[in-house]
Amino acid sequence: MTLHRFDTPAMRTATSEEPEAPGAPGAFEGPEPGTAPSPVAVPPFAVVPGAQVQQVLRGRERQIVDLVEATYRLHAAGDSVNPPSYFLRFPDRPTARIIALPASIGGRTRVDGVKWISSFPGNVQAGIARASAVLILNDHDTGYPFACLEGSVISASRTAAMAASAAGRLSRHRRRPTRIGFFGTGLIARYVHTYLTATGWSFDHIGVHDLSADSAAGFRAFLRGTATGRITVHTGPEQLIRSSDLVVFATVAARPHVMDPAWFGHNPLVLHVSLRDLAPEVLLASANVVDDVDHCLRADTSPHLTERLTGNRDFLTGTLDDVMAGRVSLPDDRPVVFSPFGLGVLDLAVGKYVYDEVAGAGRLHVVEDFFHELRRHG
Numbered sequence: 001m002t003l004h005r006f007d008t009p010a011m012r013t014a015t016s017e018e019p020e021a022p023g024a025p026g027a028f029e030g031p032e033p034g035t036a037p038s039p040v041a042v043p044p045f046a047v048v049p050g051a052q053v054q055q056v057l058r059g060r061e062r063q064i065v066d067l068v069e070a071t072y073r074l075h076a077a078g079d080s081v082n083p084p085s086y087f088l089r090f091p092d093r094p095t096a097r098i099i100a101l102p103a104s105i106g107g108r109t110r111v112d113g114v115k116w117i118s119s120f121p122g123n124v125q126a127g128i129a130r131a132s133a134v135l136i137l138n139d140h141d142t143g144y145p146f147a148c149l150e151g152s153v154i155s156a157s158r159t160a161a162m163a164a165s166a167a168g169r170l171s172r173h174r175r176r177p178t179r180i181g182f183f184g185t186g187l188i189a190r191y192v193h194t195y196l197t198a199t200g201w202s203f204d205h206i207g208v209h210d211l212s213a214d215s216a217a218g219f220r221a222f223l224r225g226t227a228t229g230r231i232t233v234h235t236g237p238e239q240l241i242r243s244s245d246l247v248v249f250a251t252v253a254a255r256p257h258v259m260d261p262a263w264f265g266h267n268p269l270v271l272h273v274s275l276r277d278l279a280p281e282v283l284l285a286s287a288n289v290v291d292d293v294d295h296c297l298r299a300d301t302s303p304h305l306t307e308r309l310t311g312n313r314d315f316l317t318g319t320l321d322d323v324m325a326g327r328v329s330l331p332d333d334r335p336v337v338f339s340p341f342g343l344g345v346l347d348l349a350v351g352k353y354v355y356d357e358v359a360g361a362g363r364l365h366v367v368e369d370f371f372h373e374l375r376r377h378g
């Protein structure tokens, strides 16, 4: 991180020309005896609310798709640290969870951090979104957290960006889909639609299916306000799949409920964003692309169940990065299923982009004196 980004009075540095008064809270007294002076500084701490996040990201869908692709490349090149997500579950609230996604990005971005994201599906009945999140960014040089961003919009945006990227990349050597079907019609489906249309997709037919008639109706109303093409609400899943050549799964299903490979006999492209809808039999009849093999084959995802069933990973064709780099080619006589686990590095990259834009515009909400105990010996 470059220090000039933090050109605020809250900056505290061991080499400052105007050090705070000795003994003042938070003041450095200079290096300890025997240690060399260092340019390391404690960054100010900022809070970036959802309205600022939205303001930065709206209308920048193409840039975010490019950023997500660049981050996948960087991750594939080994210039990231992305340990497994940690799932916090509750015996008294079995459908709920909170997931920690720690990560670190190298390259020019150089930032560490963690997304802490809750999924409480029952929220939807109360009229609020299922997922809520914060994203913490940590300074590369000191480890100090320097920002807390509203994380749900960043998370939904990077998810939709990876779906839009995959739609383009995986259909490059196949017939370009013109009939899309949304299986599960909540917030993520809305973001995926927004990112697809913002990156040049349009559809003659849009199919919609959801267990909840209210969700389907709400999504249909959204589509009517924004989309061209005929909209059909399907009460059954089979018809939705059979009538779509691009199928987007964005349900909250915990285990597979789409079992019959014959429904995919027309070889659609499937964006399996919700990861747990498809039976292993469906994956075994398809070409399978993931974003990261080790991440995706965990946590009872459909690819994980398929690995358990077969005892191997032979059903995987490759990663999105393999496809982008031309290392694998995809068949046009089988369905292609993209199952993206969604990596913490993507949240970090998008979060840092948002932070830099807000900071560059001089609009950071800095919390003065957030870090208060800075002197080791008082």
Ligand SMILES: NC(=O)c1ccc[n+]([C@@H]2O[C@H](COP(=O)([O-])OP(=O)(O)OC[C@H]3O[C@@H](n4cnc5c(N)ncnc54)[C@H](O)[C@@H]3O)[C@@H](O)[C@H]2O)c1
Binding pocket: 119, 121, 124, 130, 131, 155, 156, 159, 183, 184, 185, 186, 187, 188, 189, 209, 210, 211, 212, 215, 216, 250, 251, 252, 253, 257, 273, 274, 275, 340, 341, 342, 343
């Ligand atoms: N892979 C990733 O990186 C990633 C990132 C973000 C979200 N997600 C996943 O996307 C999914 C959707 O998230 P959301 O915020 O839109 O949720 P949401 O609660 O807003 O919407 C989910 C919808 O799915 C419907 N649904 C549930 N089970 C269904 C079924 N069997 N058949 C048809 N419809 C069904 C619900 O009625 C609801 O309308 C979640 O599973 C979430 O975990 C994945």
